[in-house]
Amino acid sequence: MSRDSNQVWRLELTEEDKKFIDTILNKAMESKVDLVVFPEFSIPEKLHTKISEWTKQNDCIVVAGSTNLERDKKFYNTSTIFHNGDPYRTEKAKLSPYEVSNIEGLGPSESENQLYLQNTLIGNLGVMICADEFYHETRAEFLKLDLDILCVIAFQNKAMEHHQSINEIVKEAKQGIYVVYCNALCESYSDGSSAFFGNLYREVHNEFIDAGFTQNDGIENRIIEIPAIPGCIIVECDLDNKLVTLPNRDGRRSNVTVERPFVFKDDSLRQLEINELKQRNEKGKEQKKEEYQPTIPSVKLFTSKYIGRQDDIDYLKEFFSNKGKHFLLLYGVGGMGKSHLLYECIKEYKGKTFFFHAVSPNEEFSLNKLYELCLLPKLEGKKSIEEKQNQFIEKFQENNVHLILDDYYEVQLPEVKSLLPKLIGLGRGKMLLLSRIIPSNINHLRNDFLNHKILPLLEESFKTVIQNYAVIKCITLTDEEIHLIYEKAQGYPLGGQLIVDAKPYSPNLNELLNDISKYEAELDPEGKDYSGRLLNRIFQKGEPREIKLLCEFSALFGLSEIETIQQLPSYNLKLFEGLHARKGFVDMDAQGKFSSHAMIRDFSYSRLQDREALHLKMAKYFEGKINGRTDEDWKYLNEAILHYSKTREEELLSFKYRVERKFESRNIKGLIDKSITRTIRNCLTLINLYPD
Incomplete structure (x- = not known):
């Protein structure tokens, strides 16, 4: 790879590269595939005629990677899709920093010319070029198109970032989608790891993990991945069943069939054996070194659809986009949906990056921590708390910091609590606090700052949330039973979900509901008493070893990796799977790290013995x-x-x-x-x- 005189990247193919392309096309013809995808920058324009002729002779669509093509005296990173010899071109919308030239007037340009193909032999087909996939606006536009297959072609040195992002695309596609990720393998420029993504039955996904086709790293919608070697994969997918059903009603047991990956060596393709795949995956894990991540985690990811609350969504989005608004307190009962609302709004936010931190009850959240989160320099020497607070306010505004603090009610130290009245007067930057209640030291000022309360769900939205939750738990509920749960929970989502969780520990739903009172927000503004009574019932009648492990898990800070969880005295794989997969008390994010809802974590930690x-x-x-x-x-x-x-x-x-x-x-x-x-x-x- 090198830049030409126009400061655009060009790839000079070696003889081995040309043989590789020919070998792939021959394999595609032999296997009678419908779609072939090459990576970004892999097919120069001089090969387009050859590929065009190949598609005339074979009823197959070829996404011929991309190359920089000239149009209207400008260059655009262009992917050409060939079918029956005809070229269809789509251009890159967002350039990566490495593509942009430092010489004014030269280099490639960003484009608004993107297309997708309808009613092809593989349904509706779209192509995104590398960095486009990271931008919410381009992703949102493609998701509106009801695509059957989306191809993401890349020249990327951190393929895992694409894997995590594409995993979310599959979750967000309401009608289901298959995503082909094709990443170049080019020395230090690009690290391969091409993969195929889609919805898959859990039992089939576990089979693929055991076979070494994919890894158990939290990216649950990745079906198969090519090891970091030259080669290809062949996948057969059912376009009529892009979503899975619960329970599995697919007669073939799976909507996707895969072959073992092929490796290119000595001018030919050889299929890898299962033991080779496993060995390569294990070797990759040993060699992989985790890079430093700031102590600021990303906003918690939610996989379930956000139901209702359009007014709340509009309110929060307006705060994010309004440059004249700098402080907002979003409050409501724990488990009412504040964090999920935040995720729903910020995933499409296109402005300055927010730092994010969820305050833990086990954590002494100090002024020093605030300085650290915002990457602000501390005052030197011994200073009073007043001086430290004033310095923080000043530097926060000078640096136009954007900060979100979730679970703010957990803050205990007076040096941070007493800072709050000063924060509501911010004139620059943005601070969003999520709390169960309005903190007492600013409650009397509630008319002087932006605050928004998250109210219980209306009955129709509540019914949808509970029905979806019951399906995940494999529990059948009638409309009348869901109505009775609504009457007790009064639209409180976590309360309703905990009633569903408690149902297996009661002879019947009526007995359970008769034993609990209605949720009253005025008497229990944080939801602790109501959720506590339900959790107490589950703790009393649940599997004691699972409960003990959940209490130990609550002592961990933030998001935890499975290796950390394995150090807990009561850890057992079957018990932990029960808490995660069956009970849902432990959540897993897109990076394969685990956490619990704050209400469950607080209750569990309060019952932890010998902390x-x-x-x-x-x-x-x-x-x-x-x-x-x-x-x-x-x-x-x-x-x-x-x-x-x-x-x-x-x-x-x-x-x-x-x-x-x-x-x-x-x-x-x-x-x-x-x-x-x-x-x-x-x-x-x-x-x-x-x-x-």
């Missing part, structure tokens, strides 16, 4: 994983600090001494990294441990 011993065990686990000063080591240090802070003071002091020796915390210059963000992280991590 200190568990926190000490987890603290020692994370400390034991620190081997140096890499990004992973700093991540483990952060986790260890959080857990040691919940142990006896002498344990924390001893840990501080060990960290001082290992990280040389007095050597300030030693904390400086090439990356400014990492330097700030290094300093603030140790400030959390040594606040004085």
Whole structure:
């Protein structure tokens, strides 16, 4: 790959590249496939005539990668789709930073010319070129088209980012969709890992994981992936059944059939054996090193459809887009749908990136933490809380910070609580707080700042939510039963879901409903008492070992990987699958990390026995994983600090001494990294441990 005189990228094919293309086309002809997809930048214009002729002789559509073509004295990254010899061209809407030229007037341009093909031999077909797939506006437009197959062609060095994003496209497509991700494999430029995505029955997906076709990493809509080697995959998919049914009514048991991937070597294709696939996946896991991620996680992802509340959606979207609005408190009962509403609105937001943090009840959320979240420099020397707060307000506005704090009601430290009255007067940047109630120290000022209450669902929307939830739980409910649940829960979604969860522990629904009172928001504004009574019933009659594991899980901070969860004393795979897959008390995000709803987490943590011993065990686990000063080591240090802070003071002091020796915390210059963000992280991590 290199830039030409017009500063656009060009690929010079080697003889091996040409043989590879010929081999793929021959395999496609032999297998009588309907669609062949090549990656971005892989097919130069001089090969278009050859591919056009090939499609005349074979009833097959070819997405011929992309190349920069000239139109109206400008160059556009263009993908050409051939069928029966005819070319159909679609252009890239959003350029990646690596495509943009630093020489004014040169390089490729962004385009508004995108097309899709209707009623082809493979249904409705769309093509997105690499970076286009990351932009909400282009994704939203393609999702409106009722596509059967979407091809995402790429030249991307972090394929996993595409995998995670495409996984969400499959979830969002209401009528179902298949997505072909075709990524180039080109030395340090692009790392391959092409894959096929779609809806798949859980039991079939598990078979594919066991066979090594895909990985168990939380990307549940990825069906098969090519290892990072030159080759191809062949997939047969049912265009009439892009969605799965519960229970599985598919006579073939699966809507997708796959072959083992083919590897290109010695000018021919060889099919990989199952043991080779497994070995390659295991080797890839060993070699893969997780990059440093800021302590700011992404907004929690939701897979279920958001029902109702259009007025709330419009209100929040208007706050995001209105440059004159800087502070909003979104409040409502825990489990009313605040976090889901946030996800629904921010997934299409196109403005400045928000930092996001969910406050944990186990966490001492301090002013230092706020500085860290917003990547703001702290005041040097000893300053009063008033001075620190004023500095934060000043720097927040100077840097036009956008921050979302979820579960703000969990904040306990006075230094952060007393900051709130100052935040409501922000004149620049944006701050969104999600809380169960209006905090007492600004309740008297509620007419002086933007605040919006999330109310219970209307009955029709509530019925839809509960019916969908019951289907997932494999519980059958009549319309009359759902109406009775509505009468008890009064439109409170989490309350209704917990009633469904509690139903298996009661002789019948009527007995359960007679035993609980109606939800009254005025008497229980946080929903703690109502959800607590239902959870208490489940805890009393549920599987004791599952309940014990759930209580231990509640002691973990933020999102947790399965390796961390395996350190819990009561961990057992079957028990954890029960909490996640059957009970739904533990959620998994698109990255394969686990968490619980705040109401469930709070209740479970309040019933956790011997908390200190568990926190000490987890603290020692994370400390034991620190081997140096890499990004992973700093991540483990952060986790260890959080857990040691919940142990006896002498344990924390001893840990501080060990960290001082290992990280040389007095050597300030030693904390400086090439990356400014990492330097700030290094300093603030140790400030959390040594606040004085």
